[in-house]
Amino acid sequence: MPASMHPPPLRVGSVPYLVGRPLDSGLEREPGIEYSRAVPAELVRALRNKELDVALVSSIELFRQPGYRHLDRLAIAGRGRVSSVQVFLKRPIEAVRTLAFDPASRTSAALVDALLAERKLETREVALGEDPRALSCDAWLRIGDAALLESEEQPRLERYNPSEAYCRATGLPFVFAAWIVRAGVELRAEHLAAFARARRRGSELAPALAREKAAELGLSEDFVRAYLLEECCFELETAELERSLRTFRDLVAARQGADASVAPRAIVWQDAQP
Numbered sequence: 001m002p003a004s005m006h007p008p009p010l011r012v013g014s015v016p017y018l019v020g021r022p023l024d025s026g027l028e029r030e031p032g033i034e035y036s037r038a039v040p041a042e043l044v045r046a047l048r049n050k051e052l053d054v055a056l057v058s059s060i061e062l063f064r065q066p067g068y069r070h071l072d073r074l075a076i077a078g079r080g081r082v083s084s085v086q087v088f089l090k091r092p093i094e095a096v097r098t099l100a101f102d103p104a105s106r107t108s109a110a111l112v113d114a115l116l117a118e119r120k121l122e123t124r125e126v127a128l129g130e131d132p133r134a135l136s137c138d139a140w141l142r143i144g145d146a147a148l149l150e151s152e153e154q155p156r157l158e159r160y161n162p163s164e165a166y167c168r169a170t171g172l173p174f175v176f177a178a179w180i181v182r183a184g185v186e187l188r189a190e191h192l193a194a195f196a197r198a199r200r201r202g203s204e205l206a207p208a209l210a211r212e213k214a215a216e217l218g219l220s221e222d223f224v225r226a227y228l229l230e231e232c233c234f235e236l237e238t239a240e241l242e243r244s245l246r247t248f249r250d251l252v253a254a255r256q257g258a259d260a261s262v263a264p265r266a267i268v269w270q271d272a273q274p
Contacts, residue, residue, distance in 0.1 A: 009034040010191050013043045013055040015177070017144040018213045018224070019076055019084055020056055022202035022234045023179070023195075025209075030194040039144075040177065041106060053185045058107035059175045063249045063258035067183025071192075072266040073235050074199060076177040077244070078163040083227045085176065086147045087112060087160040089139045098122045100132035100140040107176055108143050110252045111162045115169075145217060148227065152219050172244040173236060181267060192269040199234065238266065 009032055014024040016037045028035040038046065043055040048065060056076070062068050085108045089096060099121050101109045113123065126132045132140035139160070142150055151159070166174040179195065181187060202209075206229055214224040236244070245264045253260040 007032070007188075010185075010187070011051070011053045012036075013038055013046055013052045013057070015040060015043070015056055015144070017084065018148075018209065018228060019144070019176075019232055021209045022206050022228070022232075023056060023074055023076065023199055025198050025202040025205055027194065027198045030197070032190060033194060044106065047180065047182050050182065052182070054179055054181050054187070056177050057180050059178050059245060059248065060107045060110050060252060060258055061180055062178070062245065062264050063253070063260075063262045065183070066259075066262070069181045069265040069267050071179040071181070071195060072238055072268045073241060074179055074195065075175045075234065075236055075241060077173045077175045077233050077236055077241075078167070078231055079173045079233060080167050080231070081161045081164040082174075082176070082231050083151050083161075083223075084145070084147045084232075085141075085143050085161070085163060086151060087139050087141050087162065088150060088154070089158040089160060091138055092158065093139070093160045096121060096138040098124065098135075098137040098139070100135045100137040101125045102132050102141045102143050102146075108141060108162065110258075111166060111174070111248070112141055114252045115162055115165050145213070148219060148224065149217055152223060166248075170244075170247050172247055173233065173240065175236070175241065175244050175248065178241075178245075187267060192267075196269060202234070238268075242266065 011034045012027060013036050014020045027033055040058045043057045044061050046052040047055045047057060062070060101123055124135050124137060126135060163174045207225065210225040210228045211221055214221040242264055249258050250260060252258050
């Protein structure tokens with residue numbers, strides 16, 4: 001086939017955090033894929049602007065634009081406490097009046113806002129990349145590796161874990177992110193096989209990934225290993241994934257601009273060897 005007849009690469013974006021590696025390991029080496037990393041809010045912007053075709057992005061985005069689909073079964077989720085998304089507290093949660101949002105993740109901010117809606121908190125959003133503690137609020141949302149660092153650096157600081165609260169209230173896992181495919185993009189069989197291979201590699205490499213990240217951040221290996229291998233889950237049964245996504249959609253629709261009429265559409269794939 002002449003070079004001019006080769007299809008353009010599939011432009012794939014993922015998060016820069018440890019939690020993305022069990023789903024995207026080795027994608028940068030897959031033929032036909034152009035791979036990049038950015039914080040979730042930037043991935044959303046690139047997806048909307050058609051700069052990316054697929055992104056491991058905040059799950060709330062599924063309900064904010066028409067025509068999105070997502071890969072079946074694959075997600076960043078938690079069945080309880082997840083240490084990479086935490087609300088750190090200067091005072092007990094019942095006494096919190098002001099809360100600073102890390103703008104990097106729209107899903108985490110939307111979840112916290114919905115769970116604490118009855119409190120009528122004053123919420124403030126810091127600029128992307130700035131320290132949410134700079135606003136001198138009663139509490140602040142941290143995500144990603146920064147949340148892991150703060151968890152170990154300030155072990156006595158009280159915290160509220162939104163994933164844990166959601167799971168306790170609904171009996172469902174909470175889906176932080178999924179592989180979202182923008183409207184008009186068709187995934188070929190070789191693309192689906194590449195995502196399946198990335199998940200297999202990520203599963204096999206998870207203990208080593210935890211060890212390397214612990215050394216990089218200067219954290220306890222046991223803490224990081226428990227976070228990645230026990231707190232987080234990366235595959236859900238189809239029915240459970242869809243049920244959790246729809247429950248989250250309904251929870252945040254009134255306050256966070258999600259469209260309650262949009263139902264997630266899954267792209268089914270087969271995890272066939274090789």
